[in-house]
Amino acid sequence: MAPENDHAESVRALRQLRRMRTFYAGGSVLWGAAAASAGWDDPGSRQMWVSVVLLVVFAALLSMTSLWLWRQQAAGSGEPVHHAAPRRTAWRRHASA
Numbered sequence: 756m757a758p759e760n761d762h763a764e765s766v767r768a769l770r771q772l773r774r775m776r777t778f779y780a781g782g783s784v785l786w787g788a789a790a791a792s793a794g795w796d797d798p799g800s801r802q803m804w805v806s807v808v809l810l811v812v813f814a815a816l817l818s819m820t821s822l823w824l825w826r827q828q829a830a831g832s833g834e835p836v837h838h839a840a841p842r843r844t845a846w847r848r849h850a851s852a
Contacts, residue, residue, distance in 0.1 A: 765827075772824050779817035786810035 790806035797803065 769824065769827055772820055772827075776817060776820045776824065779813050779820055782813035783810060783817055786813055 786806050786809045790803060790810050793800060793803035793806050
């Protein structure tokens with residue numbers, strides 16, 4: 756069984772990967788729109804090609820992040836997840852002083 760510290764780091768890493776996936780998706784949309792706009796105004800211009808290269812970079816980063824998240828979900832699906840403390844507190848017997 757993994758120590759509690761590893762689980763907390765894993766949860767934080769997955770949360771950060773989800774945030775980065777959203778960022779990369781936004782970047783892909785932005786650079787896709789910029790490439791389409793530049794291609795519409797001046798096809799074959801340097802501005803269009805720079806936008807296309809940045810679109811490819813963001814799309815690759817989005818693909819890698821999505822793949823990592825998919826692998827983490829597939830690997831961690833067998834583990835039980837405990838999000839909160841148990842509802843009932845255990846009775847503890849204390850020795851009288």
